[in-house]
Structures are given as C-alpha cells and as structure tokens.
Amino acid sequence: MFQFTSKAKTFSYILILVGLVSWVAGYVLNNSHEADSGNHTEVVAHTENTAHDAHELDMAHGHATAHGDGINHETQINNRPWSALMVNSFFFLALGLGTLFFLAVQYAAQAGWALGLTRVMEAIALFMPIPLIVIIVLIVLGQLHVHHLWHWMDPELYIEGGEHYDSIIAGKQGYLNFGFFLARAIIYLVGWTYAARWFRKNSLKEDEVGGDVYYKKNFKMGAIFLVFYGVTSSTSAWDFIMSIDTHWFSTLFGWYTFAGIFVTSIAGLTMLTIYLKGQGYMEWINENHLQDLGKFMFAFSVFWTYLWFSQFMLIWYANIPEEVTYYMQRFGEYKLLFFTMVAMNFVMPILIIMSRDSKRISGLLIFAGVFVLAGHWLDHYIMIMPGTVGSHYGFGLLEIGPFLFYFGLFILVVFRNLAKAPLLQKNHPMIKESEYFHQ
Amino acid sequence: MHYEAPIREPLIIGDKSYHDITVEVARPIETKAPRIWWFAFSLALLLFLWGIGCILYTIGEGIGTWGLNKTVGWAWDITNFVWWVGIGHAGTLISAVLLLFRQKWRMAINRSAEAMTIFSVVQAALFPGIHMGRLWLGWYVFPFPNQYGSLWVNFNSPLLWDVFAISTYFSVSLVFWYVGLVPDFAMIRDRAINPVQKHIYKILSFGWGGKAKHWQRFEELSLVLAGLATPLVLSVHTIVSMDFATSVIPGWHTTIFPPYFVAGAIFSGFAMVQTLLLIVRKMYKMEHYITLQHIEMMNIVIMLTGSIVGVAYITELFMAWYSGVEYEQYAFLNRATGPYWWAYWSMMTCNVFSPQFMWFKKLRTNLIFTFIISIVVNIGMWFERFVIIVTSLHRDYLPSSWSMFSPSFVDIGIFLGTIGFFFVLFLLYTRTFPVIAQAELKTILKSSGEYYKKEQKDHGEH
Numbered sequence: 065m066f067q068f069t070s071k072a073k074t075f076s077y078i079l080i081l082v083g084l085v086s087w088v089a090g091y092v093l094n095n096s097h098e099a100d101s102g103n104h105t106e107v108v109a110h111t112e113n114t115a116h117d118a119h120e121l122d123m124a125h126g127h128a129t130a131h132g133d134g135i136n137h138e139t140q141i142n143n144r145p146w147s148a149l150m151v152n153s154f155f156f157l158a159l160g161l162g163t164l165f166f167l168a169v170q171y172a173a174q175a176g177w178a179l180g181l182t183r184v185m186e187a188i189a190l191f192m193p194i195p196l197i198v199i200i201v202l203i204v205l206g207q208l209h210v211h212h213l214w215h216w217m218d219p220e221l222y223i224e225g226g227e228h229y230d231s232i233i234a235g236k237q238g239y240l241n242f243g244f245f246l247a248r249a250i251i252y253l254v255g256w257t258y259a260a261r262w263f264r265k266n267s268l269k270e271d272e273v274g275g276d277v278y279y280k281k282n283f284k285m286g287a288i289f290l291v292f293y294g295v296t297s298s299t300s301a302w303d304f305i306m307s308i309d310t311h312w313f314s315t316l317f318g319w320y321t322f323a324g325i326f327v328t329s330i331a332g333l334t335m336l337t338i339y340l341k342g343q344g345y346m347e348w349i350n351e352n353h354l355q356d357l358g359k360f361m362f363a364f365s366v367f368w369t370y371l372w373f374s375q376f377m378l379i380w381y382a383n384i385p386e387e388v389t390y391y392m393q394r395f396g397e398y399k400l401l402f403f404t405m406v407a408m409n410f411v412m413p414i415l416i417i418m419s420r421d422s423k424r425i426s427g428l429l430i431f432a433g434v435f436v437l438a439g440h441w442l443d444h445y446i447m448i449m450p451g452t453v454g455s456h457y458g459f460g461l462l463e464i465g466p467f468l469f470y471f472g473l474f475i476l477v478v479f480r481n482l483a484k485a486p487l488l489q490k491n492h493p494m495i496k497e498s499e500y501f502h503q
Numbered sequence: 504m505h506y507e508a509p510i511r512e513p514l515i516i517g518d519k520s521y522h523d524i525t526v527e528v529a530r531p532i533e534t535k536a537p538r539i540w541w542f543a544f545s546l547a548l549l550l551f552l553w554g555i556g557c558i559l560y561t562i563g564e565g566i567g568t569w570g571l572n573k574t575v576g577w578a579w580d581i582t583n584f585v586w587w588v589g590i591g592h593a594g595t596l597i598s599a600v601l602l603l604f605r606q607k608w609r610m611a612i613n614r615s616a617e618a619m620t621i622f623s624v625v626q627a628a629l630f631p632g633i634h635m636g637r638l639w640l641g642w643y644v645f646p647f648p649n650q651y652g653s654l655w656v657n658f659n660s661p662l663l664w665d666v667f668a669i670s671t672y673f674s675v676s677l678v679f680w681y682v683g684l685v686p687d688f689a690m691i692r693d694r695a696i697n698p699v700q701k702h703i704y705k706i707l708s709f710g711w712g713g714k715a716k717h718w719q720r721f722e723e724l725s726l727v728l729a730g731l732a733t734p735l736v737l738s739v740h741t742i743v744s745m746d747f748a749t750s751v752i753p754g755w756h757t758t759i760f761p762p763y764f765v766a767g768a769i770f771s772g773f774a775m776v777q778t779l780l781l782i783v784r785k786m787y788k789m790e791h792y793i794t795l796q797h798i799e800m801m802n803i804v805i806m807l808t809g810s811i812v813g814v815a816y817i818t819e820l821f822m823a824w825y826s827g828v829e830y831e832q833y834a835f836l837n838r839a840t841g842p843y844w845w846a847y848w849s850m851m852t853c854n855v856f857s858p859q860f861m862w863f864k865k866l867r868t869n870l871i872f873t874f875i876i877s878i879v880v881n882i883g884m885w886f887e888r889f890v891i892i893v894t895s896l897h898r899d900y901l902p903s904s905w906s907m908f909s910p911s912f913v914d915i916g917i918f919l920g921t922i923g924f925f926f927v928l929f930l931l932y933t934r935t936f937p938v939i940a941q942a943e944l945k946t947i948l949k950s951s952g953e954y955y956k957k958e959q960k961d962h963g964e965h
Binding site for chain 1: 506507508509510511603734737741745748749750751756757758759760761762810811814815818819822825826827828
C-alpha cells in the first residue's frame with residue numbers, strides 16, 4: 065500500500081497556497097498596470113511589421129486574425145490572468161484525460177504488459193474532472209464578461225448593422241453559442257468522469273471477486289469510451305481552444321491537440337511511475353516496462369511533430385488569408401517561443417530517448433519527460449495566448465501561480481487516490497503477463 | 504521464455520509439430536495447382552492482356568483517348584493511383600507497426616500482406632507513368648545531372664516528393680519482404696527434389712545455412728528495417744495527400760488530409776489483405792494458420808480505421824460549414840447533393856456504415872460476410888478518391904468551365920488491366936513463394952499453439 069506521508073501532504077498544501085497567492089498577487093498587479101494601458105515589467109516581444117501585415121490582410125479579406133478589430137489592448141491585458149489560468153487548466157486536463165485514454169486503450173486492446181500500472185493510471189485519470197470544472201467556471205465567467213477569452217461571446221458581434229457586426233462569426237452562431245457550448249462542456253465532464261470512475265470501480269471489484277467478468281466488462285467499456293472520446297477529443301479541442309481564434313479553422317486541429325494530450329500524459333505517467341519506484345514501491349515494474357513507456361513517449365512525440373508539421377506546412381504552403389493569419393501571428397510576436405516549443409517536443413526526445421538503452425534508464429526518461437512536459441505546456445500556451453492577449457504575454461506570477469496551484473492539487477488528489485487501494489491489481493486474467501514481462 | 508496468459512486464444516490450431524508447419528507451408532509449391540487456381544489465373548491474365556492493349560492504345564493515340572477534359576484534368580488515373588498506393592499500406596503496417604506492438608497474429612499474414620504491398624505499388628506506379636505521356640522518358644521524374652541546361656525537377660512540388668516517397672517505400676518494402684523470405688526459401692531448397700527447382704531456390708536463399716550467426720544478423724536487420732518502415736507507413740500516404748492538400752482547391756486544401764489519408768490507406772489495405780487471405784486460406788487449406796481469430800482481428804482493424812475515416816469525413820463536413828468560406832461550403836454541399844451525389848453516398852455507405860457491422864462478433868467471425876464487406880470497403884475507398892478528385896475539380900471557380908467526367912472504355916480497360924496484373928502476380932506468388940512466414944511462425948508454436956496451450960493448462964503453467 066502506498067503511504068501519503070504528512071510531509072508530502074504539507075508540500076502539496078504549500079504549493080496550492082503559494083500558487084493561489086501568486087495568481088491573486090499577479091491579478092492585482094496586472095489590473096493596476098492596466099490603468100496606464102501598458103506593460104513595462106513583462107517580457108514583451110512585438111514585431112511591428114508582421115503584426116501590421118496581418119492587420120492589412122484582415123482589412124483586405126474580412127478574415128481577421130482572431131480578434132482583428134474586436135479586442136483592444138486594454139481587453140488583452142485584462143485577459144492575461146484568465147488566459148494563464150486557462151493554459152494551466154488545459155495542461156492539467158491533458159495529463160488526466162490522456163491517461164484515461166491510455167487506460168481505456170489497454171483494456172480495449174487486451175494488452176498485458178501495462179497491467180502493473182493500471183492503479184497509477186486510475187489515480188491520474190481521476191484527477192481529470194478538477195481542471196475541467198475550472199474550465200467550465202471560466203466559460204461561465206466569460207459569458208458574464210469578466211474576461212474575454214472566447215471572442216465569440218461578445219454579443220455585439222451579432223448585431224446586424226452594428227459597428228462590431230462580424231458576419232463570419234455570426235455564421236458560426238449555430239455551434240458557438242453559450243447554451244450549446246456549456247452543454248458540450250458538461251457532456252465532456254460527465255462522460256469522461258463516468259468512464260474514469262467506472263474503470264476504477266471495476267478494477268477494485270475485480271480485486272475482490274476475481275474471474276473474468278470484470279475483464280469482459282472493462283473490455284466493452286474500453287471500446288465504448290474510445291468511441292465517445294473519438295468524437296469528443298476533437299470537439300473539445302475545437303471548443304476550448306480553436307474557438308478562441310474564432311475566425312480561424314483547421315480540420316486537423318482536433319487530432320493535433322489529441323496528440324499533444326496523449327504525449328503529455330505518457331510523460332506524466334512515466335515520471336510518476338519512476339518517482340514511485342524511487343520511493344520503494346512497485347517492485348514489479350522494471351526497466352522493461354519503462355522502456356515501453358519510453359517507446360510511447362518517443363513515438364508519440366514524433367507523431368505529434370508529424371501532425372504539427374502537416375498542419376503548419378499545408379497552411380504555410382497554400383498561404384490563403386483565411387488560414388495563414390494564425391501562423392503569421394505566431395511567427396510575429398511568438399516566433400522564438402514557437403520554434404523553441406517545436407525543438408523541445410521533437411528534437412529533445414530524439415536526442416535523449418531514441419536508443420533502446422536510454423529508454424531503460426530512469427534518469428534519462430525523466431530528463432526527456434521534463435522537456436516533453438515543458439514543451440507541451442508551451443504548446444498550449446502558444447495555442448491560447450496569441451488569440452487572447454496578443455503581444456501582452458509574459459511569464460510571471462500569473463503563469464507560474466496556476467501551475468503551482470494545480471501541481472499541488474495534483475499531488476494531493478493523485479496521492480490520495482494511490483493510497484486508497486493496493487498499487488497492484490490482482491485477479492486480472494493477464495496480470496502475470498505484466499509481471500513476467502521482458503524484452 | 505515469453506509468457507502468455509491462458510485466456511488468450513491460440514494462434515495455431517491443432518496438434519502441430521515444426522515438421523507439420525514445414526510440410527503444410529511448402530505444399531502449394533510442391534504440388535500441382537488446383538483447378539480453381541488455373542481458372543483464376545486465366546481470368547486475371549485475360550484482364551491483364553486487355554489492360555496492356557488499352558495502355559498501348561493510349562500511348563499510340565495520346566491521352567485524348569481518356570475521359571479527361573480541360574476542367575477535370577485529373578480523374579480516373581489518379582484515383583486508381585491513390586487507390587493502389589493505399590492498398591499497399593497494410594503490408595508495411597503489418598510487418599512493421601504490428602511488430603512494434605508485439606501483435607503475434609501478424610505472423611500468419613505478414614508474408615502475403617507484404618507481397619500485396621509490392622504488387623499494388625507496381626500497379627500504382629503505372630498510372631502516373633502513363634499519364635505523363637512518354638513512358639520511355641519516365642526516368643525524367645528523378646533529379647539527375649544533365650546537359651540540357653538547368654533542366655531540373657521542381658523540388659517545390661509535392662508530385663516530386665511523391666516520387667521520392669514511393670520509390671523509397673517500394674525499395675524498403677521489397678528488401679524487408681525479401682529478407683524475411685530468405686530462411687523460407689532455404690526451407691524450400693532443402694526439400695526440393697527437382698534439380699532445377701533446387702538450383703533456383705538455392706540462388707534465391709543466398710546460401711542460408713540456419714547458423715546462429717545467420718539468425719542473429721537476420722534479426723538485427725529485420726529490426727532496423729522495421730524501424731525504417733514505420734515512418735514510411737505514415738510518410739507515403741501523407742505525401743500522396745499533399746498532392747492535393749497543398750493546392751488551393753476547395754475540398755482538397757484541408758489540414759486533416761495527411762493522417763486521414765493514412766488511416767484510409769490502412770483501411771483499404773486491410774480490406775484487400777482480408778480478400779486475398781480468405782482466398783488463400785480456402786484455396787490452400789490454411790485454416791489452421793490463418794484462423795478465425797486472425798480474420799476477426801483484421802475485421803477489428805477495418806472497423807477501427809473505417810471509424811477514424813468516418814470521423815475525418817464528418818470533421819471536413821463540419822469545418823466546411825464552420826469556416827464560413829463560401830467556396831468550402833459549396834464544395835461539400837456539391838459533393839453530397841450535386842451531380843456526383845451517388846459517388847459521395849456510395850463512399851459514405853461503404854466506408855463508414857458498412858464497417859460498423861463488425862461491432863458484432865457473429866458478423867466479424869462470419870467468413871462470407873467478411874468477404875463481402877472486404878470487397879465493399881475496397882469499392883468504397885475507390886469512390887473516396889474519385890469523390891475527392893472529381894467533385895472538387897468539376898466545379899471550377901469559373902462557372903463557364905463547369906463540366907463532368909465520364910470514363911472512356913480505355914480508362915476502364917486500364918483499371919481492369921491493373922486488377923488483372925495484380926492478380927497475375929499474386930497468384931504466381933502463391934505457387935512459388937511460401938505464403939506464410941513459416942520460420943517466424945515456428946517461434947510462437949510453443950507459446951501460442953493450441954496443443955501446447957492445452958498442455959500448459961492441464962499440467963500447470965511452467
């Protein structure tokens with residue numbers, strides 16, 4: 065049994081508290097800066113030329129970069145605390161959701177090797193509802209105009225003949241309207257949480273009862289969840305992230321976001337497993353299992369890059385204003401971050417864990433995992449920030465605060481879940497395949 | 504030793520010894536062809552000859568013999584090209600990706616799937632070759648130093664990337680296939696009685712002696728090739744999709760194309776493997792090796808990839824509306840309700856609805872039903888390419904250029920000819936090559952054979 069030590073507990077409380085305080089402090093500072101409508105303390109990269117080009121395109125084709133003329137600097141500065149919260153919420157949602165997906169795949173594919181890890185996966189997957197609830201709160205706050213993350217929530221866009229009327233956004237109203245949007249978010253919350261709890265419940269029952277009843281049940285539920293997730297993974301990415309840049313669209317966006325979610329969660333799972341092993345738990349997990357996790361981390365980093373390249377290259381090559389403004393903005397104000405992010409997510413896994421031997425060394429897996437996690441955090445940052453704060457981005461209390469807050473909460477919730485049940489499930493008909501696993 | 508849970512179904516049915524496997528895999532090569540083989544071969548040969556006739560006619564008369572026109576300048580030939588390339592994907596997927604995922608059921612089917620890959624890429628390559636006009640100058644597609652001034656290929660064109668992708672794919676697949684064949688050729692060589700046959704297989708098997716060192720090199724090479732082949736599974740159809748997606752034609756330019764084309768290719772490839780293996784299994788009585796479970800697994804892959812393709816169709820449709828771009832919106836409205844609506848709905852029915860039957864175990868373990876669905880999927884995937892290519896082109900930006908495409912008898916003849924050519928190659932292969940990778944299959948006999956699994960159950964696990 066895993067022991068959630070009081071030391072770890074205290075550590076998690078401190079993180080939560082520090083995170084909260086930082087965000088609130090950042091919020092206050094941000095609002096006081098708002099008055100003079102400029103931001104002098106933050107790192108601001110602003111390439112006037114590109115921004116100007118993008119603006120000209122907006123004028124010419126009526127397809128603005130996210131908020132062409134809808135958002136002024138004041139709104140962008142005002143958005144930053146909420147954007148920073150959204151980036152971290154989505155990142156931690158990815159950790160839980162990707163793990164839930166991975167767990168369902170294990171059951172649906174009748175895989176044997178990873179069964180020694182199911183308890184860890186369950187514990188992480190059960191964390192998923194928390195950031196999702198925060199996102200739902202953010203949606204409601206957006207509708208109340210506390211912030212302006214989702215541009216389409218502005219009612220003036222839909223007044224025909226009005227100054228701010230936007231025919232393109234008005235055309236999307238059938239999908240992008242508060243009622244339907246909120247309903248979808250709640251469907252994701254209910255559906256995903258239900259699946260996470262179902263897998264947990266059944267694996268605990270299987271411990272008591274045995275036989276292959278639960279094996280069959282989980283197999284079915286795995287398949288059902290994958291169908292549900294196959295649709296909602298795309299729609300949720302369109303909702304939460306793509307609709308921020310309301311004019312912009314990309315058919316690949318859902319799968320691209322999914323690939324990022326998946327690789328994030330594999331890195332998280334690997335690092336937590338190594339941590340637990342380091343604490344003397346999970347002696348049944350050895351370098352063979354770690355190598356497989358490393359393979360997933362490596363392979364899906366490459367897969368993510370493949371999707372990143374496909375989306376980027378096709379839009380760059382075709383160079384039509386409806387689409388290319390998205391990347392023009394990221395090439396302008398976010399250029400350095402943009403390429404750093406790709407390097408972290410693609411080059412680092414290749415350098416660190418491509419060879420067989422390095423996938424069997426815990427230290428190197430953690431080293432690669434840190435790059436992958438940081439890289440995908442940055443990817444979410446670059447997906448969310450340009451459409452909400454434009455050039456007024458930075459890395460300060462506002463960005464670090466929510467991260468620490470969620471990190472503390474993650475430790476608190478996941479460790480509690482881990483402590484509630486034995487770390488190795490028994491009675492699964494294939495559990496011995498995981499025990500005797502070698503390659 | 505590899506441990507396998509008792510709950511897993513056996514992959515080799517019956518009480519087989521290593522020798523039984525040898526004998527049964529070598530049988531089609533060592534015995535006379537069944538009558539049905541001659542029947543199928545004659546039919547395929549006839550189609551092939553008809554195809555050659557049509558190709559010669561095209562080369563003699565020019566592309567004017569095809570149904571193309573100024574607006575629809577790409578249609579039938581490219582549809583066939585993409586269709587055949589797509590079919591080729593399953594072979595590499597089975598040999599490389601399923602190897603990485605440790606799917607042991609691949610061993611009964613990989614040889615034939617890889618053969619299918621090679622033969623279908625040959626068919627695919629024919630089409631651009633003919634379409635370019637002067638077949639004898641086909642080598643101009645490769646960049647080479649020359650004395651014609653600066654006559655170079657256009658490196659910015661995805662069509663050129665395609666030349667690289669497909670030729671790389673073809674070479675790696677061929678080497679991968681051949682390496683696996685070496686020990687099996689040696690097995691045939693050792694059993695051959697006819698000296699001519701013995702000599703031929705002796706050359707083919709590269710002096711394989713089955714020494715430990717041979718096996719070690721064999722395994723190392725296989726692993727390296729699997730590593731090379733895995734990205735190739737993705738790259739080839741990705742670049743085929745870029746032939747369309749880099750252009751600014753509504754219905755072609757969409758970012759989901761690369762992974763969606765790959766999923767579709769695996770989908771159609773597995774359907775073709777299913778078709779071929781059901782025939783092989785029946786014709787050569789391989790039911791103990793290509794078991795019902797193998798067929799079920801392939802049906803599940805078909806269902807999965809079919810659903811992925813379905814999600815992509817719906818995504819495209821939704822995004823066309825969501826984008827607010829009127830050209831995009833029209834392109835998709837026209838697909839579903841325009842003059843080619845029948846092609847669109849054939850595609851939807853065959854590719855998205857029909858694989859959903861495989862959710863039912865009764866249906867996915869029914870051989871006749873499986874065979875029918877595998878054909879239906881292949882038809883559907885042909886229509887998919889037709890829909891993408893023709894419906895996007897036939898409505899030009901200028902309404903005065905709007906036109907329709909209908910194939911000429913030459914178009915149809917060349918397509919039928921490639922089907923004939925493909926089956927000629929495949930049927931010859933089944934008579935001369937071991938259709939099951941017997942050396943590899945023998946490695947799982949004691950962990951996944953039915954007899955050994957029963958023994959293990961009766962006498963404890965170790």
